Amino acid sequence: KTLPAKGLAVVAIGGKFKPFEFQRHAVGDNDIQIDILYASICHSDIHHVKGDWGKEEFPMVPGHEIAGKVVAIGKNVTKFKVGDLAGVGCMVNSCGQCEYCKAGLEQYCKDVVLTYHDKDQFHNNETTQGGYSNNITLTEGFAIKIPATADLKKVAPLLCAGITTYSPIRYAGVKKGDKVGVAGFGGLGHMAVQYAVKLGAEVTVFDITEDKRKDAKRMGAIRYVNVNDSAQLKGLDNSLNFVLSTIPASYEPNTYLKMLKIDGQMGIVGLPPYAVMPNIPIDKLIWQGNRKVFGSQIGGIKETQEMLDYSAANNIYPEVEIIPATATAVENAYKNVLDGKVKFRYVIDMKTLK
Ligand code: NDP
Ligand code: ZN
Structure with missing residues:
Protein backbone atom coordinates (compact mmCIF):
# COMPACT_ATOMS: atom_id res chain seq x y z
CA LYS A 1 0.00 0.00 0.00
CA THR A 2 1.26 3.47 -0.85
CA LEU A 3 0.32 7.08 -0.31
CA PRO A 4 -0.24 9.13 -3.47
CA ALA A 5 1.64 12.42 -3.41
CA LYS A 6 2.16 15.36 -5.72
CA GLY A 7 4.73 18.11 -5.83
CA LEU A 8 7.10 20.18 -7.92
CA ALA A 9 9.99 18.21 -9.37
CA VAL A 10 13.09 18.98 -11.38
CA VAL A 11 13.29 16.53 -14.28
CA ALA A 12 16.90 17.12 -15.41
CA ILE A 13 20.03 18.81 -14.15
CA GLY A 14 19.73 22.59 -13.70
CA GLY A 15 16.34 22.27 -15.32
CA LYS A 16 12.85 23.52 -14.96
CA PHE A 17 10.30 22.55 -12.34
CA LYS A 18 7.23 20.59 -13.36
CA PRO A 19 4.18 19.27 -11.50
CA PHE A 20 4.92 15.67 -10.53
CA GLU A 21 2.84 12.83 -9.10
CA PHE A 22 4.49 10.02 -7.16
CA GLN A 23 3.97 7.46 -4.39
CA ARG A 24 5.24 7.50 -0.82
CA HIS A 25 5.19 4.57 1.59
CA ALA A 26 1.93 4.39 3.53
CA VAL A 27 1.73 5.19 7.25
CA GLY A 28 3.32 2.32 9.20
CA ASP A 29 2.77 1.52 12.86
CA ASN A 30 5.48 3.96 14.01
CA ASP A 31 4.82 6.59 11.35
CA ILE A 32 2.95 9.82 11.01
CA GLN A 33 1.54 11.39 7.86
CA ILE A 34 1.93 15.14 7.55
CA ASP A 35 0.02 17.43 5.22
CA ILE A 36 2.69 19.93 4.22
CA LEU A 37 1.64 23.55 4.68
CA TYR A 38 4.98 25.30 4.13
CA ALA A 39 8.31 24.28 2.62
CA VAL A 49 19.38 20.96 -8.71
CA LYS A 50 22.49 22.40 -10.36
CA GLY A 51 24.54 19.25 -9.73
CA ASP A 52 27.11 21.27 -7.73
CA TRP A 53 27.88 18.23 -5.54
CA GLY A 54 28.11 15.51 -8.18
CA LYS A 55 25.66 13.10 -9.72
CA GLU A 56 21.94 13.47 -8.97
CA GLU A 57 18.90 11.42 -9.89
CA PHE A 58 15.81 12.90 -11.44
CA PRO A 59 12.95 13.55 -11.16
CA MET A 60 13.81 15.20 -7.85
CA VAL A 61 11.37 16.93 -5.51
CA PRO A 62 13.65 19.12 -3.34
CA GLY A 63 12.83 20.51 0.08
CA HIS A 64 14.12 19.70 3.57
CA GLU A 65 12.59 22.57 5.50
CA ILE A 66 9.05 21.40 6.10
CA ALA A 67 6.19 22.47 8.39
CA GLY A 68 2.73 20.97 8.40
CA LYS A 69 -0.08 19.25 10.23
CA VAL A 70 -0.36 15.63 11.30
CA VAL A 71 -3.31 13.99 9.53
CA ALA A 72 -2.77 10.29 10.34
CA ILE A 73 -0.79 8.27 12.87
CA GLY A 74 0.25 4.62 13.18
CA LYS A 75 -0.91 2.50 16.11
CA ASN A 76 2.38 2.76 18.06
CA VAL A 77 2.72 6.52 17.76
CA THR A 78 2.85 8.38 21.09
CA LYS A 79 4.62 11.67 20.32
CA PHE A 80 1.92 13.07 18.01
CA LYS A 81 -1.81 13.07 17.64
CA VAL A 82 -3.89 13.98 14.63
CA GLY A 83 -4.10 17.78 14.33
CA ASP A 84 -0.68 18.49 15.88
CA LEU A 85 1.83 20.64 14.02
CA ALA A 86 5.02 18.86 12.95
CA GLY A 87 8.26 19.72 11.19
CA VAL A 88 10.70 17.71 9.10
CA GLY A 89 14.31 18.64 8.37
CA CYS A 90 17.10 17.02 6.35
CA MET A 91 16.67 13.43 7.52
CA VAL A 92 13.78 10.99 7.89
CA ASN A 93 15.39 7.86 9.38
CA SER A 94 18.63 6.23 10.59
CA CYS A 95 19.74 2.86 12.03
CA GLY A 96 18.95 3.80 15.63
CA GLN A 97 21.61 1.37 16.92
CA CYS A 98 25.05 2.87 16.28
CA GLU A 99 26.98 5.05 18.70
CA TYR A 100 26.03 8.20 16.80
CA CYS A 101 22.31 7.43 16.81
CA LYS A 102 22.51 6.60 20.50
CA ALA A 103 24.27 9.90 21.15
CA GLY A 104 21.56 11.88 19.31
CA LEU A 105 23.85 12.53 16.33
CA GLU A 106 21.73 10.73 13.74
CA GLN A 107 23.11 12.96 10.99
CA TYR A 108 26.42 11.09 11.29
CA CYS A 109 24.87 7.58 11.16
CA LYS A 110 26.20 5.73 8.10
CA ASP A 111 22.65 4.54 7.37
CA VAL A 112 20.97 7.94 7.69
CA VAL A 113 18.13 8.45 5.20
CA LEU A 114 17.98 11.97 3.82
CA THR A 115 14.65 13.64 3.18
CA TYR A 116 15.24 13.73 -0.58
CA HIS A 117 17.76 12.54 -3.19
CA ASP A 118 18.27 9.38 -1.17
CA LYS A 119 17.27 5.69 -1.12
CA ASP A 120 15.23 4.66 1.92
CA GLN A 121 16.66 1.27 2.84
CA PHE A 122 13.97 0.88 5.50
CA HIS A 123 11.29 1.05 2.77
CA ASN A 124 12.49 -1.18 -0.10
CA ASN A 125 14.97 1.44 -1.29
CA GLU A 126 12.19 3.86 -2.18
CA THR A 127 13.58 7.11 -3.61
CA THR A 128 12.95 9.81 -1.06
CA GLN A 129 11.27 12.99 -2.26
CA GLY A 130 11.24 16.28 -0.38
CA GLY A 131 8.97 18.99 0.87
CA TYR A 132 7.91 20.88 -2.27
CA SER A 133 4.92 18.54 -2.12
CA ASN A 134 1.56 18.04 -0.49
CA ASN A 135 2.38 15.33 2.08
CA ILE A 136 5.08 13.18 3.68
CA THR A 137 5.18 10.04 5.84
CA LEU A 138 8.00 9.29 8.24
CA THR A 139 8.74 7.60 11.53
CA GLU A 140 7.58 9.76 14.43
CA GLY A 141 11.12 9.75 15.84
CA PHE A 142 12.35 12.02 13.04
CA ALA A 143 9.47 14.49 13.14
CA ILE A 144 9.86 17.61 15.27
CA LYS A 145 7.04 18.93 17.43
CA ILE A 146 6.03 22.49 16.59
CA PRO A 147 4.38 24.40 19.44
CA ALA A 148 0.80 25.43 18.57
CA THR A 149 1.76 29.03 19.40
CA ALA A 150 4.62 29.15 16.84
CA ASP A 151 4.43 31.48 13.85
CA LEU A 152 3.93 28.59 11.41
CA LYS A 153 4.71 30.35 8.14
CA LYS A 154 8.17 31.15 9.53
CA VAL A 155 8.89 27.74 11.09
CA ALA A 156 10.04 25.69 8.08
CA PRO A 157 13.47 27.37 7.69
CA LEU A 158 14.29 26.51 11.30
CA LEU A 159 14.37 22.82 10.34
CA CYS A 160 17.59 23.30 8.35
CA ALA A 161 18.87 26.89 8.49
CA GLY A 162 17.98 27.10 12.19
CA ILE A 163 19.54 23.87 13.39
CA THR A 164 22.58 24.10 11.08
CA THR A 165 23.61 27.35 12.75
CA TYR A 166 22.32 26.71 16.29
CA SER A 167 24.25 23.42 16.56
CA PRO A 168 27.80 24.66 15.80
CA ILE A 169 27.20 27.82 17.87
CA ARG A 170 26.37 25.57 20.84
CA TYR A 171 29.16 23.11 19.99
CA ALA A 172 31.66 25.97 20.02
CA GLY A 173 30.32 27.07 23.42
CA VAL A 174 29.54 30.64 22.36
CA LYS A 175 28.74 32.70 25.46
CA LYS A 176 28.05 36.23 26.63
CA GLY A 177 30.74 38.70 25.62
CA ASP A 178 32.31 36.45 22.96
CA LYS A 179 33.31 38.07 19.70
CA VAL A 180 31.63 36.10 16.95
CA GLY A 181 31.85 36.41 13.17
CA VAL A 182 29.18 35.20 10.77
CA ALA A 183 30.44 34.86 7.19
CA GLY A 184 27.70 34.75 4.55
CA PHE A 185 24.57 36.63 5.60
CA GLY A 186 21.79 34.70 3.88
CA GLY A 187 19.28 32.10 5.05
CA LEU A 188 21.69 30.38 7.43
CA GLY A 189 23.70 33.48 8.29
CA HIS A 190 20.77 35.57 9.48
CA MET A 191 19.74 32.77 11.85
CA ALA A 192 23.33 32.49 13.16
CA VAL A 193 23.36 36.23 13.87
CA GLN A 194 20.13 36.01 15.86
CA TYR A 195 21.28 33.02 17.96
CA ALA A 196 24.70 34.51 18.69
CA VAL A 197 23.17 37.90 19.62
CA LYS A 198 20.67 36.15 21.91
CA LEU A 199 23.56 34.39 23.67
CA GLY A 200 25.11 37.79 24.36
CA ALA A 201 27.90 37.68 21.77
CA GLU A 202 29.24 40.74 19.92
CA VAL A 203 28.54 39.81 16.33
CA THR A 204 30.35 40.89 13.17
CA VAL A 205 28.71 40.00 9.84
CA PHE A 206 30.67 39.39 6.63
CA ASP A 207 29.03 39.46 3.21
CA ILE A 208 29.78 40.63 -0.32
CA THR A 209 27.19 43.38 -0.67
CA GLU A 210 26.32 46.73 0.87
CA ASP A 211 22.60 45.90 0.65
CA LYS A 212 22.37 44.06 3.96
CA ARG A 213 24.22 46.45 6.27
CA LYS A 214 21.02 47.81 7.86
CA ASP A 215 19.53 44.33 8.22
CA ALA A 216 22.59 43.14 10.15
CA LYS A 217 22.39 46.08 12.55
CA ARG A 218 18.65 45.56 12.97
CA MET A 219 19.29 41.95 13.98
CA GLY A 220 21.76 43.12 16.62
CA ALA A 221 25.16 42.81 14.93
CA ILE A 222 27.67 45.45 16.07
CA ARG A 223 29.62 45.48 12.80
CA TYR A 224 29.02 44.72 9.13
CA VAL A 225 31.93 44.05 6.79
CA ASN A 226 31.63 44.05 3.01
CA VAL A 227 34.55 41.72 2.24
CA ASN A 228 34.77 43.08 -1.31
CA ASP A 229 36.13 46.28 0.22
CA SER A 230 39.47 45.26 1.75
CA ALA A 231 39.63 48.46 3.82
CA GLN A 232 36.70 47.15 5.87
CA LEU A 233 38.73 44.06 6.85
CA LYS A 234 41.52 46.11 8.49
CA GLY A 235 42.15 45.57 12.18
CA LEU A 236 40.13 42.37 12.45
CA ASP A 237 43.02 39.87 12.60
CA ASN A 238 43.27 38.07 15.97
CA SER A 239 39.98 39.54 17.16
CA LEU A 240 37.32 36.79 17.16
CA ASN A 241 36.54 33.86 19.49
CA PHE A 242 34.40 32.08 16.91
CA VAL A 243 33.53 32.46 13.28
CA LEU A 244 30.86 30.49 11.43
CA SER A 245 31.15 30.26 7.65
CA THR A 246 27.89 29.76 5.79
CA ILE A 247 29.40 30.80 2.43
CA PRO A 248 28.03 28.72 -0.50
CA ALA A 249 30.66 29.81 -3.05
CA SER A 250 34.42 30.02 -3.53
CA TYR A 251 36.25 32.11 -0.90
CA GLU A 252 39.55 32.33 0.97
CA PRO A 253 39.08 30.57 4.36
CA ASN A 254 42.37 31.99 5.66
CA THR A 255 40.76 35.44 5.73
CA TYR A 256 38.66 34.13 8.63
CA LEU A 257 41.26 31.81 10.18
CA LYS A 258 43.51 34.86 10.60
CA MET A 259 40.77 36.63 12.53
CA LEU A 260 40.72 34.00 15.29
CA LYS A 261 42.30 34.72 18.65
CA ILE A 262 44.33 31.96 20.35
CA ASP A 263 41.89 29.10 21.22
CA GLY A 264 39.42 30.58 18.75
CA GLN A 265 37.31 28.29 16.60
CA MET A 266 36.07 28.31 13.03
CA GLY A 267 32.92 26.32 12.26
CA ILE A 268 32.16 25.61 8.60
CA VAL A 269 28.67 24.79 7.34
CA GLY A 270 28.56 26.44 3.91
CA LEU A 271 29.32 23.80 1.26
CA PRO A 272 30.40 25.34 -2.07
CA PRO A 273 30.24 23.43 -5.38
CA TYR A 274 32.94 20.74 -5.65
CA ALA A 275 34.40 22.49 -8.69
CA VAL A 276 35.34 25.56 -6.65
CA MET A 277 35.90 24.03 -3.19
CA PRO A 278 38.10 26.24 -0.99
CA ASN A 279 41.06 24.75 0.87
CA ILE A 280 42.95 25.52 4.06
CA PRO A 281 46.64 24.66 3.52
CA ILE A 282 48.53 23.13 6.45
CA ASP A 283 50.90 26.08 6.74
CA LYS A 284 47.99 28.42 7.42
CA LEU A 285 46.86 26.17 10.28
CA ILE A 286 50.36 26.21 11.75
CA TRP A 287 50.99 29.95 11.41
CA GLN A 288 47.61 30.37 13.08
CA GLY A 289 48.29 27.62 15.65
CA ASN A 290 46.09 26.69 18.61
CA ARG A 291 42.94 27.59 16.73
CA LYS A 292 40.44 24.89 15.83
CA VAL A 293 38.53 24.37 12.60
CA PHE A 294 35.50 22.08 12.40
CA GLY A 295 32.79 21.25 9.91
CA SER A 296 29.21 20.61 10.98
CA GLN A 297 26.16 18.95 9.47
CA ILE A 298 22.70 20.12 10.56
CA GLY A 299 22.14 18.72 14.08
CA GLY A 300 20.60 15.64 15.70
CA ILE A 301 16.89 15.19 16.34
CA LYS A 302 17.05 15.99 20.06
CA GLU A 303 19.01 19.17 19.41
CA THR A 304 16.66 20.13 16.57
CA GLN A 305 13.72 19.93 18.99
CA GLU A 306 15.69 21.98 21.52
CA MET A 307 16.47 24.60 18.82
CA LEU A 308 12.84 24.82 17.74
CA ASP A 309 11.56 25.21 21.30
CA TYR A 310 14.30 27.77 22.02
CA SER A 311 13.51 29.73 18.85
CA ALA A 312 9.77 29.82 19.51
CA ALA A 313 10.26 30.74 23.19
CA ASN A 314 12.65 33.59 22.30
CA ASN A 315 10.77 34.71 19.21
CA ILE A 316 13.74 33.94 16.96
CA TYR A 317 12.48 33.37 13.42
CA PRO A 318 13.78 33.75 9.90
CA GLU A 319 12.68 36.72 7.83
CA VAL A 320 10.62 35.18 5.07
CA GLU A 321 8.99 35.94 1.76
CA ILE A 322 6.01 33.72 0.95
CA ILE A 323 5.62 32.48 -2.63
CA PRO A 324 2.98 30.30 -4.31
CA ALA A 325 3.66 26.64 -5.14
CA THR A 326 4.11 27.10 -8.87
CA ALA A 327 7.04 26.12 -11.07
CA THR A 328 7.48 29.74 -12.19
CA ALA A 329 7.58 31.11 -8.65
CA VAL A 330 10.12 28.51 -7.49
CA GLU A 331 12.36 29.00 -10.55
CA ASN A 332 12.26 32.76 -10.00
CA ALA A 333 13.07 32.31 -6.31
CA TYR A 334 16.12 30.14 -7.19
CA LYS A 335 17.36 32.84 -9.53
CA ASN A 336 16.95 35.50 -6.84
CA VAL A 337 18.83 33.43 -4.24
CA LEU A 338 21.73 33.03 -6.68
CA ASP A 339 21.64 36.76 -7.47
CA GLY A 340 21.71 37.71 -3.77
CA LYS A 341 18.22 39.19 -3.92
CA VAL A 342 16.45 37.25 -1.17
CA LYS A 343 15.80 38.61 2.32
CA PHE A 344 16.21 36.10 3.80
CA ARG A 345 14.33 32.88 3.01
CA TYR A 346 11.69 31.99 0.44
CA VAL A 347 8.86 29.94 1.92
CA ILE A 348 6.57 28.10 -0.49
CA ASP A 349 2.93 28.08 0.55
CA MET A 350 2.27 24.42 -0.28
CA LYS A 351 -1.49 24.88 0.24
CA THR A 352 -1.51 26.66 -3.13
CA LEU A 353 -0.18 23.58 -4.99
CA LYS A 354 -2.50 22.74 -7.88
P1 NDP B 1 22.06 31.75 0.98
O1 NDP B 1 22.27 31.87 -0.48
O2 NDP B 1 20.75 32.10 1.56
O3 NDP B 1 23.16 32.63 1.76
C1 NDP B 1 24.51 32.67 1.42
C2 NDP B 1 25.05 34.05 1.72
O4 NDP B 1 26.48 34.03 1.54
C3 NDP B 1 24.50 35.13 0.81
O5 NDP B 1 24.16 36.25 1.60
C4 NDP B 1 25.68 35.42 -0.11
O6 NDP B 1 25.77 36.73 -0.59
C5 NDP B 1 26.83 35.20 0.84
N1 NDP B 1 28.11 35.04 0.17
C6 NDP B 1 28.37 34.49 -1.06
N2 NDP B 1 29.69 34.51 -1.31
C7 NDP B 1 30.28 35.08 -0.24
C8 NDP B 1 31.63 35.40 0.07
N3 NDP B 1 32.63 35.11 -0.75
N4 NDP B 1 31.87 36.00 1.26
C9 NDP B 1 30.87 36.28 2.11
N5 NDP B 1 29.58 36.01 1.86
C10 NDP B 1 29.29 35.42 0.70
O7 NDP B 1 22.45 30.25 1.34
P2 NDP B 1 22.05 29.38 2.64
O8 NDP B 1 22.26 30.19 3.83
O9 NDP B 1 20.75 28.72 2.38
O10 NDP B 1 23.15 28.20 2.56
C11 NDP B 1 24.51 28.51 2.71
C12 NDP B 1 25.39 27.28 2.49
O11 NDP B 1 25.21 26.36 3.55
C13 NDP B 1 25.08 26.50 1.21
O12 NDP B 1 26.31 26.07 0.64
C14 NDP B 1 24.30 25.31 1.71
O13 NDP B 1 24.36 24.20 0.88
C15 NDP B 1 25.01 25.06 3.02
N6 NDP B 1 24.24 24.28 3.98
C16 NDP B 1 24.93 23.41 4.78
C17 NDP B 1 24.30 22.66 5.73
C18 NDP B 1 25.07 21.77 6.63
O14 NDP B 1 24.47 20.92 7.29
N7 NDP B 1 26.39 21.92 6.72
C19 NDP B 1 22.85 22.73 5.87
C20 NDP B 1 22.22 23.75 5.07
C21 NDP B 1 22.90 24.46 4.13
P3 NDP B 1 24.66 37.51 -1.44
O15 NDP B 1 24.36 38.66 -0.57
O16 NDP B 1 25.26 37.88 -2.74
O17 NDP B 1 23.53 36.56 -1.63
ZN1 ZN C 1 19.17 23.04 3.99
Missing part, protein backbone atom coordinates in the same frame (compact mmCIF):
# COMPACT_ATOMS: atom_id res chain seq x y z
CA SER A 40 11.22 26.67 2.30
CA ILE A 41 14.08 26.99 -0.15
CA CYS A 42 17.56 26.20 1.18
CA HIS A 43 20.63 26.96 -0.91
CA SER A 44 21.37 23.21 -0.65
CA ASP A 45 18.29 22.59 -2.81
CA ILE A 46 19.84 24.81 -5.47
CA HIS A 47 23.23 23.06 -5.20
CA HIS A 48 21.44 19.71 -5.80
